[in-house]
Amino acid sequence: MPIKRTSAAGNAALLALRSMIAPMVAVAIALIVGGALVIALGDNPVEVYGTIVQGSLVGWPNFLVTLQTMTPLLFTGLAVAVAFRAGLWNIGAEGQLIMGALCSGIVGYAVELPRFIHLPLCLIAAMLGGAIWGLIPAVLRVKFRVNELVVCLMMNPIALLLSGWIAARVLKAPGPTNKLPDVLDSAGLTNFSVYSQVNAGFVIGLFLCILFAFINLRTKIGFQWRMIGLNPRFANYGGMQVERKALSVFLISAAIAGLGGAEQVLGQYHAFYDNFSPGYGFDGIAVAMLAGNNPIGVILAALLFGALNSGGVVLQMMTGLSKYLVQVLQFIIVLILSARFSWEWLKAQRVSVVEPQPQAEALPKNAETQEN
């Protein structure tokens, strides 16, 4: 009889590898389709991709811009991944990011305090702002079973318009732009370089991703989030206080998104600007999907999307191709990943309808007979 058992570590490595196949394939297909598109436009795909890679990763200035563009995606991607992993469809990261930014922007200029109090206070304000915005869909979902997708989707434009009104009317800074007054230096996140706006917020985002990777694997609450996400009835049966934990994970997710807003205000723009986000919250969904809700995967996916964005700008300058080409690539990746979700869902449906037992039932027995 062959030895069937492999070591746990080997299994884990195998699982990790297998979980990377789908995102890799999605990216590969996106590159091929994008390449075909480039050929159709009369350009050389190898050159175009070369320009993107060159423009995003080669040389300190380019690389630092990539780090800057990936930073908000670290936050929103992680926020979405944490919620998705627990089975909560928080697609409201955009609104939570805006509210976090607004709160940190207000605290950042309105109070004068020493730096070691002021900066943490601003960060806390951002987390609270995001969490409060997440509280509405979270409570509706957990207590009243209202679909969070719909509520989140509606909360996003409300956040945009509310913050826009505050920035244009209520607390508007003097001048032509709809923005709040600049935050004080005591609230600024340290900038690392003259080449880009990359700042201490990047380190915070990176740290959070690693922290949550650890929480997921090595703490009880991380294990419980996963179990709640995969089968809430089972988790409840096992005594996990599902309602309370779902509420708290939703708020944590929203707070992370809010913190992403603080990074933008305190680190990049040094003031809250109306309509500052080009949709970081939505890109966060794509990042989380590509990462398979794995926080370390979020770092890699955010790097990919960040590189595409910063490389896209260089591409536009160098070749005249639109920077929106990289958005097409991003959309194709998302499309393929969603297709995969639907496919697996359909497959599960079909198996359970047509053939409830025999396959799963007889397999082990069969294995026994072969061994005898």
Add this chain to the structure above:
Amino acid sequence: MTQSIHDSVTITGVHKKFGDFVAIHHASLTVRRGEVHAVIGENGAGKSTLMNILYGMFPPNAGQINVEGKDVSFNGPSEAIEAGIGMVHQHFKLVPSLSVAENIIIGSEPLTRQGLVDSKKAEVEAEALGRRFGLELDPRAIVSDLPVGLQQRVEILKALYRDARILILDEPTAVLTPQETRELFVTMRAFAESGRSIIFITHKLREVLAVADRISVMRQGRLLQTLDNQNVTAQQLASMMVGREVLLKVKKGKANAGETALEVLHLRANGQQGHAVLEDLSFSVRHGEIVALAGVQGNGQDEVVECIAGLRRAASGEIRIGGLKVGANPEANRNAGLAYIPADRGGLGLSLECAIWENMAVGHIDQFGSGPWFSPKAARDVCSRLISEFDIRGADPDKLAKALSGGNQQKVQLARELKRNAHLIIAEQPSQGVDIGSIESIHRTLVAMRDAGKAVFVVSADLDEVFSLSDRILVIYRGQIVADLNTYDTDLETVGRFMGGIESRTGQHMAEGHSHAH
């Protein structure tokens, strides 16, 4: 194989593969005209797959099927129906909100000259059909209002309306009381005598011996043998199904009941639609005894268990586990000393997309690591130990739970729940979807728990299991306990009468209703 005019179905060398897995190994089977032909085998032996092939649900990879002298290859159930084959599935395929007549005609409706459904004609035809076969039903009754036994009649009539001459019944008795089962058998015999053929899929051996003319035994996708129902015993059939000697009845000594472990007092609860499903229900289970709750499905047994497990809020009444009053909080109820083995393995008792070690860790995470920290390694180690202790075949801590067979999934639940030092064990349908070999070991484990002084409460729709396992039998009917019987002083007939509500202890029925609804 030669085809004779007496044969209605001949299956020759049918082979079916799903991917790499061979579900049916060159099976051959002949069903004669006018016989009740039982196909028996454990879960996963391939009975349903073979019948689904005959019914055109999927094509075989090899082999021939001959129906009433004609070679056929169906592209779907509709072609099988046209050839005269009808199938009543284990889970009814009825539209609950439509009437009996509408359900019967659906898909082959009689039309008026204007091309509209002729509902009057449908009702007349449905009624006539029922009368002809002794399956009388009110054609205007709404299906969801009918008891399960009558819903099954609708299914059978549906097949007969399409002129089925070969009727496949897939586990038809699972939802019936013994009395209803007997009525069904009378109907089956009547069909057979009218020259039709019945293929009866089951794993209940007593029923096979009672009704079948011939018996085909399947094991691991192979059709082993077809026997005449003469001079065979249940024991022989069981051994053939499993491939080794099995104990049909678990050996156990007398119960030694002690203190009360579970007490349910005046429990009332409402169902999903807010109607009362439990009405002033009281009972208790003591340490050292196995108490079985018998009843036809849907009489409130699910709700009783959910209330005890803390998964459903009671409208009023009290539940005490080990003397502690418990409510709708699964964690508190588990801490009070409850181990619960649910019937719904895939939905409630396991997370099929998770690894086995994760499934085994739920409910015990406090012991894997101190404070907030969690040690997957500790959980994996405990899991490996339990896998060998409970003899869970083909299991590996990192394998997904869905890769296990039903019996081994049940053992995962059992191992997880029994390793906690609980003094009350609730096992819900412990042998449902479990192969005979595993049933034996599951029953032995439950008896061992009883002998170790634990209180065991078994909910089962299978009366054979109830009788083989329990010391005391409670019968539930319409949300009330109508009988509390000593297993050794009662018989199937009595329990069956209580299950069907024919006899009741109190005599009065419960119309007073919904006093304590929220």
